[in-house]
Amino acid sequence: MKSKNIIIFIIGWIMPWLSLAQNYNGQKELSYVRGKVWAYKGEGIKVPLPFASVYWEGTTKGTITDAEGNFVLQSMSGTDFLVASFIGYSSDTVKVVFHGKPVELILKQKTESLPGVEVRDRAGNSYISKLTSMKVEHITAEGLKQLACCNLSESFENSLTVDVGYTDAVSGAKQIQMLGLAGVYSQLMLENVPFLRSIAAPYGLNYVPGPWMQSIQLSKGTSSVVNGFESITGQINLEYLKPEHWENKGYLNIFGNTEGRGELNFISRIPVNNNLSTMVMAHASVQQTEMDRDTDGFMDLPRTRQINFLNRWTYEYGSLGHSQLIINFLSEDRWGGSVGSYGTRNWRQQGLYASDIKNQRLQAILKSGFRFDDNGHNSVGLQLTGTIHNLDAFFGDRPYWADETEFYANLIFQLEPGHHEKHKVSTGASFQLENLSEYLPGDSLIRYSKTPGIFAEYTFTPVEKFSLMAGLRYDHNTTYGGFLTPRFHLRWQMTPSLVIRGSMGKGYRTPALLNDYLSFLSSSRQLIIQERPEPEKALNYGINITRTWEWTEKRKMDITLDFYRTVFVNQWIADADVSARKVILYNLKGPSRSNSFQSEIRIEPAKGLSVLTAFRYNDVKMLLNNELRERPFVNRYKVLLNLSQKTRFDKWQFDFTGLWNGSMRLPYTGDNPEEYRLKDRSPSYVIVHVQVMRRFKHMEIYIGSENLGNYRQTRAILAANEPFGPFFDASMIWGPIAGRMVYGGLRWTLF
Numbered sequence: 001m002k003s004k005n006i007i008i009f010i011i012g013w014i015m016p017w018l019s020l021a022q023n024y025n026g027q028k029e030l031s032y033v034r035g036k037v038w039a040y041k042g043e044g045i046k047v048p049l050p051f052a053s054v055y056w057e058g059t060t061k062g063t064i065t066d067a068e069g070n071f072v073l074q075s076m077s078g079t080d081f082l083v084a085s086f087i088g089y090s091s092d093t094v095k096v097v098f099h100g101k102p103v104e105l106i107l108k109q110k111t112e113s114l115p116g117v118e119v120r121d122r123a124g125n126s127y128i129s130k131l132t133s134m135k136v137e138h139i140t141a142e143g144l145k146q147l148a149c150c151n152l153s154e155s156f157e158n159s160l161t162v163d164v165g166y167t168d169a170v171s172g173a174k175q176i177q178m179l180g181l182a183g184v185y186s187q188l189m190l191e192n193v194p195f196l197r198s199i200a201a202p203y204g205l206n207y208v209p210g211p212w213m214q215s216i217q218l219s220k221g222t223s224s225v226v227n228g229f230e231s232i233t234g235q236i237n238l239e240y241l242k243p244e245h246w247e248n249k250g251y252l253n254i255f256g257n258t259e260g261r262g263e264l265n266f267i268s269r270i271p272v273n274n275n276l277s278t279m280v281m282a283h284a285s286v287q288q289t290e291m292d293r294d295t296d297g298f299m300d301l302p303r304t305r306q307i308n309f310l311n312r313w314t315y316e317y318g319s320l321g322h323s324q325l326i327i328n329f330l331s332e333d334r335w336g337g338s339v340g341s342y343g344t345r346n347w348r349q350q351g352l353y354a355s356d357i358k359n360q361r362l363q364a365i366l367k368s369g370f371r372f373d374d375n376g377h378n379s380v381g382l383q384l385t386g387t388i389h390n391l392d393a394f395f396g397d398r399p400y401w402a403d404e405t406e407f408y409a410n411l412i413f414q415l416e417p418g419h420h421e422k423h424k425v426s427t428g429a430s431f432q433l434e435n436l437s438e439y440l441p442g443d444s445l446i447r448y449s450k451t452p453g454i455f456a457e458y459t460f461t462p463v464e465k466f467s468l469m470a471g472l473r474y475d476h477n478t479t480y481g482g483f484l485t486p487r488f489h490l491r492w493q494m495t496p497s498l499v500i501r502g503s504m505g506k507g508y509r510t511p512a513l514l515n516d517y518l519s520f521l522s523s524s525r526q527l528i529i530q531e532r533p534e535p536e537k538a539l540n541y542g543i544n545i546t547r548t549w550e551w552t553e554k555r556k557m558d559i560t561l562d563f564y565r566t567v568f569v570n571q572w573i574a575d576a577d578v579s580a581r582k583v584i585l586y587n588l589k590g591p592s593r594s595n596s597f598q599s600e601i602r603i604e605p606a607k608g609l610s611v612l613t614a615f616r617y618n619d620v621k622m623l624l625n626n627e628l629r630e631r632p633f634v635n636r637y638k639v640l641l642n643l644s645q646k647t648r649f650d651k652w653q654f655d656f657t658g659l660w661n662g663s664m665r666l667p668y669t670g671d672n673p674e675e676y677r678l679k680d681r682s683p684s685y686v687i688v689h690v691q692v693m694r695r696f697k698h699m700e701i702y703i704g705s706e707n708l709g710n711y712r713q714t715r716a717i718l719a720a721n722e723p724f725g726p727f728f729d730a731s732m733i734w735g736p737i738a739g740r741m742v743y744g745g746l747r748w749t750l751f
Contacts, residue, residue: 033096035103037069037084046106049086050140054105057081057093061464064127066140066215068246075377076421102244126159126602126612128546128560133459133469133489134223135501135544135562137161139216146644146655147689148704148743150255150263150285152213152238153205157689157706158642158657160598160614161218162186162236163635164205167519169716169730169737170336170355170395172302173202179220179233179564179596180618180634184516185509185538187223187231190238190326193365193383193410194228198436199391199402199515203359207330209283209308211253211265211747214239220564221542222487222505225455225471226412226426229485232507232538233566233594240326243269243279244314250750257743259301260289275316283308290339293739294712296720298730300738302336302355323368330361337396338723348397353723355522357393377416384409395521396723400440402515407433427456430475438513440521443529445513451477465493471505480535483508497548504541511536511572517585520574523729524719526582534587537569557603568592568622576632576667577624580676581726590623594631608646615639630665633734637662637684650695655704657689664734669718676718676727682734685711703744710740 039049048069055062056076065071073082075096084105085091092105126143128135139159147157153174156162163177176183188196188204196204216238223235246269253265263285271277284307291300313325335342338352347354365385372378385408392401412428432451438444455473469489476482487505494500511533520527542564550556571592575584600614616638620631630636639660646653663681670677691704713735719727 033073033075033082033103035071035073035082035105037065037071037086038104038106039086039089040106040108049089049107050142052084052086052089052107054082054084057083068141068214128558133467133491133501134219134221134503135546135560137218139218141214144210144213144216145693145700145702146642147657147691148255148257148706148745149210150261151206151210152208155210155213155216157659158612158640159218160600160616160638160640161220161234163638165633166733166737167202167731168522169298169300169733170302170353170522171203171357171518172304172334172336173519174205175202176205176236177634179540179566180594180620180631181233181566182516184511185232185507185536185566187227187235188238189227189235190365191240191367192227192237193367193385194230194408195238197230197406198434198512199389199404199438200359200361202515202518203332203334203357206306206332207308207361208238209263209265209281211251211267212240212281212283212310214241220544220562221503221540222507224426224469225457225473225485225487226410226428228410228430228432229453229473229475229483229506229508232509232536232540233564240310240312241267241279241281242314242324243271243277243312244316246279248749252748252750253745255743255745257741259287259291259738259741261285261287263745275318277314279312279314281308281310281312290342291738292339294714294716296717297338298353298717298720299336299339302334302357303342304332304334306330306332317370319371321368321370324366326363326365328361328363328365330359332359333357351723353396353728355393355395357391359389359391361387361389363387379414381412381414382410383412398440398521400438400514400518400521402436402438402512404437405433405435407431422461424459424461425456426459426471427454429454434510436512438515440514440527443513443527445532447479447510449477449479449510451475467491475508477510477535480510483535483537497550499546500543501546502541502543505539507538507540509536514585516572517574517583519731519733520576520583523731524581524724524726525576525729525731528582528584530584530586533572533585534570536571538566538571539569540564540566555604557601560600560602561598563595563597565596566594571622573622575624576731577629578668580667580669580672580729588623591628592622593620595619608648610644612642613640632665632667635662635664653693653695655689655691655693659687661685661687661735666732666734669729669732672718672727676729678715678718678732682713685735687711687736698749700747701744702746704742706741706743707736707739712736712739 037049037052038046040046050065050069052065054071054073061076063071063073080096081093082096083091083093086107089107092107094103094105126139128137144155149155153164156164164174167173167175178186184201218236220234223231251267255263266282269279287304293300308330310328315323334357337354341347341352341354367383369381387406389404410430415425417423430453434449436447453473453475457471459469461467471487473485485506490502492500544562547559571588573588578584596618598616603611618634618636620634621628622631641658643656663684665681666678688708689706690708693702716737718729719725
């Protein structure tokens with residue numbers, strides 16, 4: 001990293017400590033009550049109670065606790081009594097005197113348990129709340145444990161909302177898809193602060209260790225204007241562990257698999273005093289085995305080394321507010337290509353192919369908040385983020401580097417005019433500074449832009465069963481000028497068990513010149529850049545329906561149906577259909593749209609057994625060569641079956657995930673020699689994942705297998721025998737590369 005950038009970054013990090021900003025979970029906490037629900041086990045012992053109901057007495061306004069028993073609930077005029085309840089326990093009620101102070105509720109079992117029998121209740125793997133204006137799918141900490149989940153890229157195997165796949169067969173880069181479109185159109189947030197943007201996108205999914213995450217929230221379509229203008233197809237919000245809500249002294253996670261990958265995670269919480277606490281998270285991973293199961297002379301997966309360190313501080317201002325500071329440093333090196341190329345100085349002279357990608361990233365996030373009144377009806381929050389990221393790489397004979405410095409600020413006022421809960425206004429201003437440089441021999445891009453913006457969002461809730469949220473923001477980019485972003489969300493709870501939601505809005509995104517399509521550098525294709533990228537613009541609208549059936553207190557079924565459509569006004573694309581030996585990058589002004597339909601059934605047919613089935617259909621087309629064609633590398637159909645069985649007392653857990661992946665269109669390769677041509681479509685295939693976990697008092701041991709059937713894509717690399725010839729192409733990836741993987745690990749909690 002450049003020393004000048006580091007100095008600027010440090011100054012930008014120290015100064016915000018003098019300010020106040022947003023709350024611990026990115027929401028505007030100051031008109032909310034925070035707390036924890038405990039289950040009393042007798043003899044002075046209590047444990048956190050997840051999935052408990054918390055609501056204001058005499059109303060239906062409430063929420064549920066997370067996997068650690070924590071909750072956040074909006075304050076409500078007319079009552080100060082908070083009630084917590086859970087099946088099999090007596091309810092507890094407390095009076096909330098100071099809404100800024102965390103509260104505790106303790107539930108006791110209704111009947112005495114037999115000697116030696118312990119009753120536990122854990123959060124479900126995922127759920128959808130009926131209380132929010134937007135449909136949000138919550139993946140809990142328990143859901144993240146169903147698979148290896150070493151990092152964010154491995155966290156979505158049990159959800160059809162997000163797809164994850166490799167972009168090429170050399171670098172190991174992964175990309176997500178939502179609504180059939182690339183993950184760059186989904187806004188990735190860390191506790192409601194923009195996260196892993198721009199040059200971090202190709203490899204950023206590996207930058208989030210699974211043990212660090214407390215939960216993930218997934219929402220489709222455009223999100224709130226408070227969070228910016230970039231969300232087009234959806235939003236992924238990550239919640240990290242927090243020192244103020246983490247009761248353990250330390251946590252150790254060890255992981256290893258048959259691909260030669262090993263990981264170590266350590267988390268420790270240090271309470272400094274009653275107001276100040278800190279948490280340290282450290283991650284180290286390495287993969288040095290050079291596998292070549294398809295015997296094409298190339299490593300199936302690159303050799304990688306990653307060091308990731310995060311330090312989090314939390315300070316409570318008593319009844320006045322709350323502040324947090326997060327500092328994160330990451331260094332990663334990944335070497336892919338021909339077997340034996342690593343450590344060989346003259347690999348090029350020996351006809352070997354190599355790719356070396358180095359990423360270094362430093363980021364700081366400050367969030368604080370301040371309340372204007374005792375009831376928390378009016379508050380102000382501030383979010384500040386500074387990021388320095390350097391990417392230095394080569395792909396065979398092609399060097400590529402990118403350097404980026406970002407600064408982001410968001411000031412939010414939350415108001416309830418006349419302290420009337422039917423009307424809420426969120427307004428404020430944001431500022432984004434981006435200094436991006438990209439270089440590839442023959443072309444380069446230097447972009448320096450400032451984007452100040454203002455926004456206002458009004459939520460009208462005439463009755464608890466109906467809410468309308470309308471937002472508008474105006475931003476002015478110093479390079480591209482000003483633009484408006486309108487967004488609307490509607491929620492109607494027709495019955496206690498039926499909720500209908502709708503959304504509509506615009507989204508914008510400024511693409512990088514090459515970063516979105518780095519996979520094509522792992523080929524001999526000629527890159528032709530016809531013009532400079534312009535801001536991408538799109539309209540997204542959709543509807544979803546959630547219906548619940550409860551035939552007993554403990555048995556229920558949820559059915560969710562949704563449909564979303566995305567229409568682009570301008571889109572930065574890489575056209576690989578003109579020829580197999582070139583790819584053209586340009587701004588597509590013609591038709592480009594996505595239709596996505598998804599249905600899900602979540603059911604609990606028996607005690608300890610949860611079943612999730614889902615079906616998705618994507619119809620994604622764009623204008624290519626004057627013809628409206630199916631977008632390549634998008635599964636038209638996909639089916640998911642997930643089974644999770646817990647034994648009595650939660651000692652054992654068995655998880656099964658089956659995925660049927662429909663075919664996808666592949667780019668044109670007809671002008672290649674016969675042996676290097678691909679069919680027009682990939683075959684459909686089935687992937688199966690299994691895992692067994694054993695829980696002890698302070699430890700969890702797990703073993704499992706991903707891709708149990710050992711399915712692998714045939715000919716992942718075209719012309720692998722001539723990596724510097726005209727037909728070499730490692731970017732035509734439509735399926736698994738490495739095949740079956742067996743893994744195991746342990747999680748050890750230090751109390």
